[in-house]
Amino acid sequence: MEFNIVSIFPEMFNIIKNYGIISKAIKKNIIKITIWNPRDYTSDQHHTIDDRPYGGGSGMLMKVKPLLTAIEYAKKKIKNNAKIIYLSPQGKKLNQKSVEKLSKISSFILICGRYKGIDERLILSSIDEEWSIGDYIISGGELPAMIFIDTLSRLIPDLIGKKKYIQEDSFYNGLLDCPQYTRPNVINGMHVPKILLSGHHAKIKRWKLKQSLGVTWLKRPDLLKIIDLSKEQKILLHEFKKDWKERKIKINLKE
Numbered sequence: 001m002e003f004n005i006v007s008i009f010p011e012m013f014n015i016i017k018n019y020g021i022i023s024k025a026i027k028k029n030i031i032k033i034t035i036w037n038p039r040d041y042t043s044d045q046h047h048t049i050d051d052r053p054y055g056g057g058s059g060m061l062m063k064v065k066p067l068l069t070a071i072e073y074a075k076k077k078i079k080n081n082a083k084i085i086y087l088s089p090q091g092k093k094l095n096q097k098s099v100e101k102l103s104k105i106s107s108f109i110l111i112c113g114r115y116k117g118i119d120e121r122l123i124l125s126s127i128d129e130e131w132s133i134g135d136y137i138i139s140g141g142e143l144p145a146m147i148f149i150d151t152l153s154r155l156i157p158d159l160i161g162k163k164k165y166i167q168e169d170s171f172y173n174g175l176l177d178c179p180q181y182t183r184p185n186v187i188n189g190m191h192v193p194k195i196l197l198s199g200h201h202a203k204i205k206r207w208k209l210k211q212s213l214g215v216t217w218l219k220r221p222d223l224l225k226i227i228d229l230s231k232e233q234k235i236l237l238h239e240f241k242k243d244w245k246e247r248k249i250k251i252n253l254k255e
């Protein structure tokens with residue numbers, strides 16, 4: 001998977017380049033990250049990368065020419081057709097489903113906006129898709145681009161290791177992940193659920209699914225509304241709700 005990033009702050013991407021699974025993937029040539037800095041494509045003495053908005057108002061916009069030139073250079077270098085993406089609060093909101101679809105694409109150009117953003121005509125003429133990481137504003141497109149790269153990279157087969165791990169993530173089947181426990185067996189008087197120590201794989205699997213359903217029901221009921229539960233899942237959720245009402249189970253929730 002190839003990510004070309006158009007950004008005036010190339011160093012910010014050292015964070016994903018140098019740590020964790022993405023840095024490993026880069027070393028193994030599974031992921032390639034190339035940064036194109038609009039500042040390198042300025043023609044004036046001061047290397048100006050911002051410009052005033054028509055109609056006035058506060059703040060600046062990104063200067064069109066350096067941005068366009070950076071995009072053109074990136075496109076020229078890429079053999080395959082790259083999907084050109086603008087990260088912005090006006091984009092479609094990313095979720096695990098859309099990330100899975102996007103992960104089938106091998107090559108991206110990610111445009112990172114700064115200041116008050118980019119000229120509307122650039123969005124119309126040069127951007128294929130606009131995506132948002134959530135309904136809040138941050139000061140530039142770099143962090144959203146890194147989030148985009150991270151979440152897509154995790155889905156590359158072999159990168160995390162076994163596909164099984166990804167399948168156990170929150171959101172994989174539209175549900176939140178079940179509660180997790182590690183040693184020691186007792187913390188502040190609270191025990192690890194007995195079933196997890198039983199070694200009974202089928203029962204553990206059933207327990208995990210039931211907890212997943214229950215946690216989703218308690219913490220993110222909106223997620224349950226958009227998925228079709230199987231017959232088994234419906235039964236398990238019903239059991240969870242019954243247990244919950246009888247307070248047989250305790251999970252760490254602030255009520």
Ligand code: 4GY
Pocket residue numbers: 087088089113114115116117118131132133134135136137138139140141144
């Ligand atoms: N939210 N999702 C987001 C964002 C910063 C000014 C346009 C978001 O994706 N991007 O808040 N981006 C702004 C900064 C230019 C992008």
